[in-house]
Amino acid sequence: MRWKEQLLTLTPYQPGKSIEAVKRQFNLERIVKLASNENPFGCSARVLSTLQTYQPSLALYPDGYATKLRETLAEFLEVDADELIFGNGSDNLIQIISRALLHSDASTIMASPTFSQYKHNAIIEGAIVKEIPLVNGDHDLDAMLGAIDEQTNVIWVCSPNNPTGTYIPEYKLISFLEKVPSHILVVVDEAYFEYVVAEDYYDSIKLTRQYENLIVLRTFSKIYGLASLRVGYGVANRAIIKALEPAREPFNVNSIGQLAASEAIHDQEFVTDCKEKNRQGLEQFYLFCEENQLSYYPTQTNFILIDFKVDGDLIFQYLQERGYIVRSGKALGFPKAVRITVGSSEQNEGVLKVLSEFLEANRGN
Numbered sequence: 001m002r003w004k005e006q007l008l009t010l011t012p013y014q015p016g017k018s019i020e021a022v023k024r025q026f027n028l029e030r031i032v033k034l035a036s037n038e039n040p041f042g043c044s045a046r047v048l049s050t051l052q053t054y055q056p057s058l059a060l061y062p063d064g065y066a067t068k069l070r071e072t073l074a075e076f077l078e079v080d081a082d083e084l085i086f087g088n089g090s091d092n093l094i095q096i097i098s099r100a101l102l103h104s105d106a107s108t109i110m111a112s113p114t115f116s117q118y119k120h121n122a123i124i125e126g127a128i129v130k131e132i133p134l135v136n137g138d139h140d141l142d143a144m145l146g147a148i149d150e151q152t153n154v155i156w157v158c159s160p161n162n163p164t165g166t167y168i169p170e171y172k173l174i175s176f177l178e179k180v181p182s183h184i185l186v187v188v189d190e191a192y193f194e195y196v197v198a199e200d201y202y203d204s205i206k207l208t209r210q211y212e213n214l215i216v217l218r219t220f221s222k223i224y225g226l227a228s229l230r231v232g233y234g235v236a237n238r239a240i241i242k243a244l245e246p247a248r249e250p251f252n253v254n255s256i257g258q259l260a261a262s263e264a265i266h267d268q269e270f271v272t273d274c275k276e277k278n279r280q281g282l283e284q285f286y287l288f289c290e291e292n293q294l295s296y297y298p299t300q301t302n303f304i305l306i307d308f309k310v311d312g313d314l315i316f317q318y319l320q321e322r323g324y325i326v327r328s329g330k331a332l333g334f335p336k337a338v339r340i341t342v343g344s345s346e347q348n349e350g351v352l353k354v355l356s357e358f359l360e361a362n363r364g365n
């Protein structure tokens with residue numbers, strides 16, 4: 001078969017071993033997964049109780065326009081209903097954008113390391129990928145501007161960035177947006193938006209009003225705790241949404257996901273509570289890093305990238321054998337680091353205790 005050549009250079013996303021597989025392999029009773037930045041507190045109780053009484057018509061297609069979710073979210077964000085697009089997770093929106101704008105005569109710009117799916121989808125579409133190294137964990141926006149060429153169609157900005165947790169302050173993003181030619185789509189991926197506490201973070205929804213070439217991506221997978229249901233959304237002016245819509249599959253967001261997400265929006269108390277607990281959890285990690293003189297990037301998210309100055313896979317293995325699944329920095333562009341999702345305070349204490357044991361056992365080596 002004549003596969004797209006570039007497809008043969010790609011490997012599927014490696015989601016890591018399942019909790020069950022790790023349990024069996026190491027004969028463990030309890031596994032704590034701190035690898036995918038999921039919410040350790042689950043989702044809003046309000047969502048759970050709504051789903052319990054839901055009598056879904058499983059034989060019927062979902063509402064392809066996601067009417068109820070659209071109306072609820074539009075009201076919450078104070079945008080118009082036609083300024084939103086929904087995805088089967090924001091991953092799906094990255095795919096839709098790539099499909100709509102990237103091809104073998106197009107180039108696209110992103111940071112490195114950043115979220116893997118921008119590059120992955122760009123390669124599938126055959127586009128030229130320009131990766132601009134982070135500087136101290138931050139996007140080098142000037143270098144990204146410098147990389148723009150005649151063929152550039154999309155620039156990806158991940159803020160806060162995965163896997164560093166760093167964010168772009170308002171003045172920097174605005175000065176960047178001012179300079180990007182208006183025919184280039186700027187995608188600002190804000191998967192961790194709800195966790196941000198920095199005061200100079202920008203109001204991206206407002207920026208979509210000012211910059212007609214900006215789309216903001218958010219998700220219900222992280223703080224809302226609905227990763228399994230796959231719901232993400234994009235906010236942009238209606239011309240962008242209108243152009244993207246034909247590249248979206250007609251029934252890409254399932255009925256249960258639509259219902260759960262609309263209910264989740266109504267429980268902002270849950271969101272605020274998780275955000276607060278996350279900051280407390282981060283303090284546990286910061287203290288550990290300082291006590292052990294480990295460097296890390298201050299983070300605006302629910303994960304932290306810690307530099308252990310040894311092969312990240314070693315730490316990953318050591319933790320896995322003791323019931324903690326984290327993400328080795330190896331596959332994330334930081335070979336001597338691990339990325340750990342902030343868990344409940346008990347989970348954090350547990351993983352940090354094992355990490356202390358690792359450091360103790362390896363002292364002087």
Ligand SMILES: *Cc1c(COP(=O)(O)O)cnc(C)c1O
Nearest residue numbers: 089090091115162191219221232
């Ligand atoms: C988790 C994550 C996503 C994907 O979220 P889904 O909505 O679950 O597809 C997108 N971007 C970044 C930066 C992420 O970390």
